[in-house]
Amino acid sequence: MSKPDIDEMMKNEHTDDFNTMHLHDFVNARLEIQKAEIPQNGHNKHHNYKYTELEDMINVVEPILLKHNLISNFTQVYDEETLEGTVSARIKFRMRITHAINRQYFQSEVSIYHNREIKKIGEHMTYARRYLYESILLIRGTPDVDSIDDSKGDFK
Numbered sequence: 001m002s003k004p005d006i007d008e009m010m011k012n013e014h015t016d017d018f019n020t021m022h023l024h025d026f027v028n029a030r031l032e033i034q035k036a037e038i039p040q041n042g043h044n045k046h047h048n049y050k051y052t053e054l055e056d057m058i059n060v061v062e063p064i065l066l067k068h069n070l071i072s073n074f075t076q077v078y079d080e081e082t083l084e085g086t087v088s089a090r091i092k093f094r095m096r097i098t099h100a101i102n103r104q105y106f107q108s109e110v111s112i113y114h115n116r117e118i119k120k121i122g123e124h125m126t127y128a129r130r131y132l133y134e135s136i137l138l139i140r141g142t143p144d145v146d147s148i149d150d151s152k153g154d155f156k
Contacts, residue, residue, distance in 0.1 A: 022099040026106060029068035033137050036060050054130050061133060069100045074129055088113045091124060095132035108136040 038060045040050040065072055077092045090113050098105040110131055112124045134140065 022102050022104045025068040025070060025099060026097065029064055029070055030137050032064050032068075033061055034139055036064065038139065052130065054126050057130060057133050057139075061137065061139075065097065070097050071100055072097050072133075074132070076125070076128075089121075091121070091128070093125070093128035093132060095129070095136055097136060106136055108132050110135075 038052050039056045040052050041056055042051040042053040043049075044051060062072065073096045075094045075096070077094075078089065079092075080089055090111055092109060092111045094107055094109045096105045096107040110128050112128055
């Protein structure tokens with residue numbers, strides 16, 4: 001796949017330079033992150049695959065975002081919900097990448113339902129942060145679990 005010409009793409013933008021700068025910085029950061037070597041030091045024993053741990057993702061992604069005037073922020077909202085007579089906890093996680101100069105942002109969200117065990121909440125927080133990095137930056141840190149054949153532990 002050839003690298004898209006960002007400047008050529010921007011010629012068709014009908015926004016002012018202030019807004020275009022934000023998009024240009026975000027696209028360049030995303031392309032640089034996609035080319036970066038992000039280690040896969042995690043190992044899922046159940047399905048026998050390697051994945052990118054959150055710390056490794058942060059160590060690679062955050063300096064590149066900052067270099068392009070972008071700042072990431074994670075927030076979470078906790079509430080309870082009753083589904084089919086059962087009360088479950090829900091945490092909505094949001095990642096926002098904001099341009100430091102003009103304050104425009106991109107964001108992605110995920111909601112996770114769980115019981116109230118502290119350990120599970122921590123696991124879900126880590127998973128959500130990794131998932132949101134992957135989602136908004138279009139990077140691959142974890143194999144698609146749906147493509148794994150449970151009977152063999154192999155990918156289909």
